[in-house]
Amino acid sequence: MASEQTTITVPGPNGGREMRISSPNRVLWPDLGLTKLDLARYICDVGEAFIAANGDRPVSLQRYSDNIEGEMFFSKNPPRGTPGFIRSVKVVYPSARSHPQLVLDEPAAAVWAVQMNTVVFHPWPSRAGNTDNPDQLRIDLDPQPGTDFGDAVPAALVLKDVLSEARLESFIKTSGNRGLHVYAPIEPVHEFLDVRHAVIAAAREVERRMPDKVTTAWWKEERGQRVFLDFNQANRDRTIAGAYSPRALPHAPVSCPITWDELETVDPKDFTVLTVPDRLKTVGDPWSRFGGNPGSIGTLLDWWDRDTKAGLGEMPFPPDYPKMPGEPPRVQPSRAKKQPDANND
Known part of the structure; x- marks a missing residue:
């Protein structure tokens, strides 16, 4: 048969x-x-x-x-x-x-x-x-338990301002779930580690401006009810769902590009395999200009250097990565061994 x-x-x-x-x-x-x-x-x-x-x-x-x-x-x-x-x-x-x-x-x-x-x-x-030099800076805004898409929106708007101050034009899309993905086209002249450091610098700046709402804490136990700015998605061989990619969730959502003007009024659940084709026909592609004006991460790397000198160094890498220079211990804080008291030999 x-x-x-x-x-x-x-x-x-x-x-x-x-x-x-x-x-x-x-x-x-x-x-x-x-x-x-x-x-x-x-x-x-x-x-x-x-x-x-x-x-x-x-x-x-x-x-x-x-x-x-x-x-x-x-x-x-x-x-x-x-x-x-x-x-x-x-x-x-x-x-x-x-x-x-x-x-x-x-x-x-x-x-x-x-x-x-x-x-x-x-x-x-x-x-x-040129696979070794990213031409996109990406930041994943990931709402933690107790937060939702509505909490990611103001964080994304502050991130947009931060990137603009760093002379980068940013674009945004829904993640297809509860979060948001912010992208900035960049000149492909830096290796992944430099781009990661640029992402960390931007994320830390957002965290300074809204510490009760966002976090860069890698360990889940330290994040609380805040939006996590996932800097490790900037590492080599770390990826997020692409623009217009479906997601494997029950309502068949799509990771959908939107305009910044739409951000505060959209419902990400409205963007699905069934609805996005008609949206493209009527609204067009909000990312049609993407990549036309790539920027430099130089300002963000200056911020990274400034923060490093102030004592804010490297952040943890994903667990399957080799140990990286300057990386803090890969153990969650609640399990870290306490240092012996110097006065109690």
């Missing part, structure tokens, strides 16, 4: 490509009944904006063996059978190992990824031609 499959025509820079979708009726979002074919059609509908935001970058694919409630894994290397029009680029990981990683150059490549059961797309902040 022949397996169930269909073919869709995907518009692209070289005309339409016929892309096969096997198991098109496989339900990916059970609560909505949205299928693999629905997702492929979504990618077709948002394809131009999707590739503008995520193309020409190493990308990790978040794939599912069944639906979003099932087993998930990340795919980076090109699997066997990758079409010839989809390229890869060699990248270096924190372990110093290097491997080829997929690059998406046209909507049909993203549809092929859907065929491979991809739901979420995670692009690097650097281009395929």
Whole structure:
């Protein structure tokens, strides 16, 4: 018996490509009944904006063996059978190992990824031609328990002001969950560690201005009911869901670019696989100018140097990273061994 499959025509820079979708009726979002074919059609509908935001970058694919409630894994290397029009680029990981990683150059490549059961797309902040030097500064505003999207909004507005003071133009999108992602296009002349330090400097400045509302504390036990400014997403091989990427949540949300003027009135739950294509047709792409005016992180690095001299040094790295110079101990404060009292030998 022949397996169930269909073919869709995907518009692209070289005309339409016929892309096969096997198991098109496989339900990916059970609560909505949205299928693999629905997702492929979504990618077709948002394809131009999707590739503008995520193309020409190493990308990790978040794939599912069944639906979003099932087993998930990340795919980076090109699997066997990758079409010839989809390229890869060699990248270096924190372990110093290097491997080829997929690059998406046209909507049909993203549809092929859907065929491979991809739901979420995670692009690097650097281009395929210069993977070691990010051209995007990214800050993830992550509401902690007891806070929500509404708490992230004022934090994002202060962050916008901070980045503007550092001579950086910023763009914003919903995370697809409760948070916000703030991006700034930058000149690709600094390595990941420098960009991370720039992110930390910006996050600390926001924290100074609203200490009761935001935090840079890496350890969850120290964050309280505040919005966490996740500086570690700026590390090499750390990624967040790309613009226009679906998320693996029951209502099929999308990480959706918005304008700063919209920020205080939008509801992130309104941006879904079902609604974003019509939004693009009527509102347009708020990130259409993204990258047209890349800035320098020089001011932020000056702030980093200033803070370092004032005693604010390196922050913890993710647990799978090698121990980094100047990094504090990787142990949560409540478990840290108390130093013996100097007066009690």
